[in-house]
Amino acid sequence: METQEMIREGHFITREEAEEILRLPDSELAALMGAANALRLRYKGKKVSIQLLTNVRSGGCSQDCAYCAQSCVSGADIEKYRFVRDEKLYGDDKLVSEHHLARHCIGLSGISFSDGEIEELAGRIRKMKENGTHICCSIGFLTEPQAIMLKEAGLDRINHNLNSGRNFYPQICSTHTYEQRLENIRMLKRLGFELCCGGIVGMGESAGDIADMLCDVREISPESVPINFLLPIKGTRLADRDISSLTYEYCMKVLCLARLMIPEADIRCAAGREVYFRGHEAELLSVVDSVFAAGYLTAGGQGIEDTKKLIRDLGYEPEVESD
Ligand code: SF4
Incomplete structure (x- = not known):
């Protein structure tokens, strides 16, 4: 199919077309970005939401996710703790509130997790909600009663990523399945949580795997779609992963495709923004409407003030949700 026809507004992109879009020659990128930008402006205007991320529990995970520094099979040199100091957690929440950031992600x-651990977490969420911050929690598999406990504590949103396409998933994780992830997400949706669901690009998957993943994300219809671009971490199984395929053009095609397929969601350029889009920040914000400030779970990033300044300098407005 002709590119213009495939990216026309209102056209439902099939799985095959999604893959075709990712394989378009770079000479078609401007047309793709034009279509993605029109949808960005229609659904999000010039707003950019900024999230701050606090790693509440670090390291010691029983799972073997290949990219993750916190996995028990990773030898990455990271700080490990069972619960972050209250001082740090509440301090970060105060920062979110004072800077009027869109969301505090934990x-x-x-x-x-045991019920006792979830109750402990719920207590901290209740306390943070007194600041009026919008809270999103990235957490493994919850039982239904545990999810209800967090909902009653005021948790607004849960992040649970698909991470990659169904067929590729066994290559990055052998300790749980893609289907288990989907089931967990379906349960959270049934309970009425806002959802955040996306994945990681650059782990050795094909364009078809990314197309598969985005088709499943579209079906879930989450409020936000974080797209991470692999930052290989020393000590993890993907430490030496060849990331030469992560050109600016390819990364941009993935983000444009996410915007075209799930246009009304927050499309977030998460990990890798400062690396793969350096020097292309204006182009990036013409497609995505959401970023992190002050780093990721185990990797650093751009500070809050610098992120806000960048957004304003490029003619966009940081979104204000917390007050
Ligand atoms: S991604 Fe999550 S489940 Fe996988 S190893 Fe890291 S902390 Fe554990």
Whole structure:
């Protein structure tokens, strides 16, 4: 199919077309970005939401996700703790509130939790909600009663990524399945959580795998879609992964495709923004409407003030949700 026809607004992109879009020659990138930008402006205007991420539990995870520094099979040199100091957690939440950032994202390593641990977390969420911050929690598999406990504590959103395409998933993780992830997400959706669901690009998957993943994300219809670009971490199985395929053009095609397929969601350029889009920040914001400031779970990033300044300098407005 002709590119113009495939990216025309209102056209439902099939799985095959999604893959075709990722394989378009770079000479078609401008047309693709034009279509993605029109949808960005229609659904998000000039707003950019900024998230701050706190790693609440770090390291010691029983799972073997190839990219993750917190996995038990990773030898990455990271700080490990069971619960972040209250001072740090509440301090970060205050920062989110004072800087009027869109959301405080909190992440916990691990795949399953005891009811006691969830109750402990719920207590901290209740306290942070007193600041009025919008909170999203990235957490492994929850039982339904645990998810209800967090909902009753005021948790607004849960992040649970698909990470990659169904067929590729066994190559990056052998300790749980793609289907388990989907089931967990379906349960959270049934309970009425806002959802954040995306993946990681650059782990050795094909364009078809990314197309598969985005088709499943579209079906989930989450409020936000974080796209991470692999930052190989020393000590993890993907430490020496060849990332030469992660050109600016390819990364941009993935983000444009996410915008075309799930246009009304927040499309977030998460990990890798400062590396793969350096010097292309204006182009990036013409497609995505959401970024992290002050780093990722185990990797650093651009500070809050610098991120806000960049957004304003490029003619966009940091979104204000917390007050
Ligand atoms: S389940 Fe989460 S914390 Fe554990 S290894 Fe996988 S990505 Fe890392």
